Amino acid sequence: MVFFQRLATLYVRYVRIFRELEEAYDQIIQPQKRRLIRDVLDGVIGRVLELKNEMVEKEYSEYHYMDDVIQDLKLTPEDLEIPIPKYFLSERRKVLQERAAVLSSILEQNGMVEKPKPTAAHVLSLEEAIRIIQVSERARQGRLRSNIMREIHRDAERQKKTKDKDLGEAVEQAAIRIQKVWKGYVQRKKTKQEREEEMIFLGMSMKPGLAQSCPAVVLAEDKKVVRRSKQEEHEEDFQKALISISESLRETEGPDMKEMMKDQIRQWFIECHDATGSFPEYPNEEDGGSAIIFANKTPEQLMEELAAKEEEEENNKPKEKEQQKGKKEKGKGEEEEKEPGLKLLPSAFLSELQNSHKTFKDIWQNRDESKNFSQRHEAELIKEEKRKEIEAEIRLQVDELMRQELANWKLAVEGSKGGKSKTGGKKKKGSKGGKKKKKDRDLTADRSMESLYEELVVEGLLKPADHVKLHDFIGDYSYLGTTLRQTDIEPMPSLSDVRQVISLCAVLPLGSQVIHEKAPLVKAILLVGPSGVGKKMLVHAICQETGANLFDLSPLNLVGKYPGKSGLQMMLHMVFKVARLMQPSVVWIGDAEKMFYKKIPKEEKELDPKRLKKDLPKMLKTIKGEDRILIVGTTNNPLSADLKSLCKLYTKIILIPRPDYASRFVMWKELIRRNGGVVTNALDLSSLAKISDGYTQGHMVRVVKDILTERRIRQLAKRPLTAAEFVSPLARIDPVFQDEEEALKSWYAKTPLGKKRARAALGVDGEQDVAAKGGKDSKKKGKK
Incomplete structure (x- = not known):
């Protein structure tokens, strides 16, 4: 833990x-x-x-x-x-746009895209139009007649009540009733306002004026877009500068680099010959070529290192077996001494992070950028990087020339060719040292x-x-x-x-x-x-x-x-x-x-x-x-x-389980807003999230789309949404029952990770369990 x-x-x-x-x-x-x-x-x-x-x-x-x-x-x-x-x-972005265009064109050519149906209105005949008008007019007259009759009955009932009761008492009771209704309305309004103010004070709801996005936030988002466009401009300039600076360096400093390298390598030939009496072997490209010569070492040290390497390679083979035996004996002792514990696994990224941090400290941490207000590229840094690349390119060319020159020197001074070892080395490289892996046959090579x-x-x-x-x-x-x-x-x-x-x-x-x-x-x-x-x-x-x-x-x-x-x-x-x-x-x-x-x-x-x-x-x-x-x-x-x-x-x-209470609460609010609805205090989201326990996101999306029709969205200003509206559509859908969720949990417990989790909960060590299994398997194999 x-x-x-x-x-x-x-x-x-x-x-x-x-x-x-x-x-x-x-x-x-x-x-x-x-x-x-x-x-x-x-x-x-x-x-x-x-x-x-x-x-x-x-x-x-x-x-x-x-x-x-x-x-x-x-x-x-x-x-x-x-x-x-x-x-x-x-x-x-460009690749994805091109790919999307190709995909859509292929789908359109093969008729795999569903085209929207034409929304032209159905033309009615004269008889159909008259029949529709007649039906709607008769319905209107019927509704009007029923309202009038309802009012007549209400008036008749009122007249009967007033005849039965004293008129003075009726007026007093009416005044009391009006006062009661008005006081209740005022108190409810006051309580509601106080509750809203309390929620704003506690930070659990926002002020009505803050519902809209803050101008500072809008401005910041606009600035971000501007910066991204500037990134593209500066990147284009940087790429052009890479090409132009590398070309200019190759023209101006390239010839000097080449001559300097040749002089240094020739001087090395002479020093080696003076110190050892013979010319050295030229380092291979795999070892770094002439780059390893300039490691601030004398010719004698270099010759000693090369000789020591050869001796080590010969002596290492017999020593490996002894070392392995020694390691096994030491390992047993160390295991007893070391206390058991957990360690972090080795990382493939930490070394890169350390190198990048070192680069930052060396180049950027203390760099004065007061003159680079526009944040364009630094030409001097490009020159430093390109010099190294150009030097590496020129070194390869120089190495080829100097190998030939060294062979000529040996031929002239020692009377023997120095190129035999090279050809021998090449043959070794070319020799087949094992079976080649079979390449998978490409069934569509011609397409x-x-x-x-x-x-x-x-x-x-x-x-x-x-x-x-x-x-x-x-x-x-x-x-x-x-x-x-x-x-x-x-x-x-x-x-x-x-x-x-x-x-x-x-x-x-x-x-x-x-x-x-x-x-x-x-x-x-x-x-x-x-x-x-x-x-x-x-x-x-x-x-x-x-x-x-x-x-x-x-x-x-x-x-x-x-x-x-x-x-x-x-x-x-x-x-x-x-x-x-x-x-x-x-x-x-x-x-x-x-x-x-x-x-x-x-x-x-x-x-x-x-x-x-x-x-x-x-x-x-x-x-x-x-x-x-x-x-x-x-x-x-x-x-x-x-x-x-x-x-x-x-x-x-x-x-993936069904959503819990907190997720349902957030989801109802977001789904209603995305489908054109407005969440007000009339909508009790907490109760709605509670009664929708067991329903999935798909069920909730379906219910919201069924309720928030175009007609209902137009009515929101006068008649806000309430939780009761969502109950009947939810009731028509079967939820995810507890049994189904428990079955999935028990199934997951049988997976490899679920079994390990169960063993850890019981306090059984995984390795002990595996060892016990291995013992059983070995017995079975013996019986077979």
Whole structure:
């Protein structure tokens, strides 16, 4: 618990740095600073992913509750929200626009886009028009007649009452009644006003004047847009300066560099010959060429180092066995001495962060930029970088010339060619030192990428993603997670927790190539939850946030497409080839349980839902760190699938529950506003959130759309919304019952991570359990 507390604190601090760096990278306009910030930002994102992975491994849960940590650090839940870096899309804007245009043109050409129906009014005949007018006029007259008769009856009743009672008493009672009604109305109004003032004072509601956006906030947003446009201008100038400065340096300083290098290398030849009596061997390109000569060492030291290296290589082989034996003996002793404890896993990003920090301190921390008010590029920094590049280029040319010159010197002075060792070395490199890996045969080598892309779109395997963002998956923070866990109650995650896990596992790795290559690799994710909780929406949001292609390999979408074994192989080859060449890509498998059915239902046998069961796991193995491809499965009925094979394909399983009270409260408010409604004090959101317990986001969206029609929106000014209006539409929908949610929780407890979590809760060590299992297996093998 102490170790996890440290991990959680580290994670929270890294997330805060991540948020600030993302804002800085989005707003700073100096191109060289932005490159350094980008390196640090990628490193911080990678470190956040590493810490998240480590927390999952230590706590055996995808969801973590850090309300105690943010309370200690005096933070709010918003500070823990994972931001999606804007550069994921902004730096690929042109490519994404072109791809969207190509996709829409292909869909239009093949008639796959639903065209809106013409809204021309139906022309009525004269008889139909007269009949409609007659019906409406008779209805109007009937309503008017009934109102008149109602008034006549009321007057008659009043006259009877006044005859029976004394007139003086009636006037007094009427005055008392009027006073009573008026005083009640005034008091209710006063109480309501006092309540509103109290809520404003407590900070639980806003003043009516502050409901509109503040002018300062609007101005700040406008300035951000201006800065982004300036970023593009400065970046163009920077790219032009890179080319012009490198060309000028190559022309002015290149020849001098070349001559200086030649003189230095010749001097080295002479010094070596004077010191040792023979010319040295020229260093290979792999070792760094002539760059290692100028390491501030004398020729004798260099010759000694080269000789020492050869001796070490020869002596190392027999010593390795002795060292291994010694290590084993030492290891036993050290294990006894060391106390058991937990350590942080090694990081692939910390070294980069340290290098970037050193660069900042050396170059930018104490730099005087008073003269660079417009924040254009620094020409001197470009010259320093380009000098190194030009020097490296020239050094390669000089090395080739000087190797030949050294061979000529040896021939002239020593009478022997020095080039024999070179040819021998080359032969060794060219020798076959092991079996070559078999390359996968390209089934579509003769076809262009455009034709493959078009075929997948026409077949319905590549689809446009819906325009939804991850922040549209509305949900509030889980405020009692840590408290419940301390009392040995496993809390159900809130929708905010789900959103964060999707950001960390799917969006951030897919968005950046640098992060994906070094961060913990996640190849496949399974989203499990009742229908209507937003699984499909999350898939589309991942594609929208990262600019990824969406491939639909759902069992129902594959019916009748690419029949036979060869057709299946061709389809998978095409999908993953296009996914690799146009990455990032998301391969979506809806109704993922159908692929691993325990028993196929009779009505689905003809559909062959288990078609991808064998071939998809093989394709999953071919996905590597450099391939930004993610397989996302969605299911609302995982109980019908074989658990072992399902968990083998999907290494990360995310359980999405129905929304809790806090999420429902936020969701009702947001859904009503987005659909044109107005939330007033007449609408009791707290009661509405309470009575909608068990209903999913999909149910709530359907109810809001049913109620907020155009006619109802026009009436909002006179008749505001009330909670009672939402009750009857909700009552017509079946909610997610407790039994269904409990069944999903018990199913999740049988997954590998769920089992580990259960063992940890019981205090059983995972390694001991595995060892016990291993012992049982070994006995079984012996019996066999």
